[in-house]
Amino acid sequence: MPDVLSVEPLTAPVDATVRPPGSKSITNRALLCAALAPGTSTLTGALFADDTRAMMGAIAALGATVALDEEHHTVTVTGIDPAVTGGAGTIDARQSGTTSRFLLPAAALLAGRTVVDGTEQLRARPFGPVLDALRQIGAEVEELGAPGFLPAAVHGPAHGGPVQVSGHISSQFLSGLLMAGPLMARGLDVSLTSPLVSVPYVEMTKAVMAAFGVTVDGLTVASGGYRATGYAIEPDASAASYFLGAAAITGGRVTVSGLGTESLQGDVRFADVLERMGASVTRTADSLTVRGTGSLQGVDVDMADISDTAQTLAAVAVFADSPTRVRGIGFIRGKETDRVGAVVTELRRAGIDAVEDADGFTIHPGGPRPTRFATYEDHRMAMSLSLIGLRAPGIEIVDPGCVAKTYPAYFTDLAALTR
């Protein structure tokens, strides 16, 4: 991957059918549930990217046997019995929020000490709510760096029972607790102390747990255990947003196969936002087609449920004919970077009138000038801003390799749109 990548403008509207790689979020849930299930599970359609390799490494450190068949997008996992497993040493969650926030409660099941750490970027992201929750349910927790941040050590076994956790910073704390819940002696009964963001991800957690034989009732899960299974992972809906956005801004057509009305991923609702802007959307049980109609209106939209697609919308909004206001996403300042600040800074660099709001941003349409975009080690900055280059000449992306976090082949697949 070069240090800087030039995006070639499309010479004709896109007309393509794509199938993005497996969902990061579903892959990492399925890997963890499989690791906690006695017996062997086979996961098909899995994502192979930095975030999921982080989870594969983490569950192997817990003692699971993990066999990769990358060519066939398949992972085979033989699970552990946490009741007879000791601490897992030091686990490197790399840049992955899901790996780290899901692993801490799972590591708290073990009668031993496990340290969870990651990159400098991950060390800057919040962990206080899950560390505090684990203390409430009987785990010993040491904050080895700044309080509320990684690295942190947990020593179980956590006994479970009633636990309180906040919902407004990240839903991953809740998802992680729920997934460890069935292996706790008292099960788990979670109460939220603040409104939940990213709600569809918690529904996804329950759905994946159900596939592995565990029922969550509200936010309560009984003590029990997972069942190993065969599990098919859908394509990644956040990744799909870039291709759907490309159709909308070029007046072309993109069909995403493998994702439709039956999807477990909230981010498929990005297509609804494009529809509100004037694109035409066709949905089947397992496909989504967006057709650009040649005109896009700005929208005023709350993206608290689907915030990984907010940067995609920012790029699309540049080509609308009225302003777009995105609300409800103040919490994305705590993701890979301050995504609100970063997207506004970069659009302004291209001469676009973009404004930072307390809970989101406002984008006024305009003609972007040739620009070298910074990407802040954030895969979604790189993937989103590249869309601008499909319409405007002279767009360059710094550090395009950062897409490896969730979509290593992104720029190859984007270039294939023009062929």
Ligand SMILES: O=C(O)C1=C[C@@H](OP(=O)(O)O)[C@@H](O)[C@H](O)C1
């Ligand atoms: O549970 C998940 O798989 C995720 C939840 C969301 O995070 P937050 O709950 O922190 O918003 C999302 O942004 C992230 O990419 C994946």
Ligand SMILES: C=C(OP(=O)(O)O)C(=O)O
């Ligand atoms: C926020 C993201 O990832 P995570 O929180 O899992 O690191 C993302 O993929 O956009």
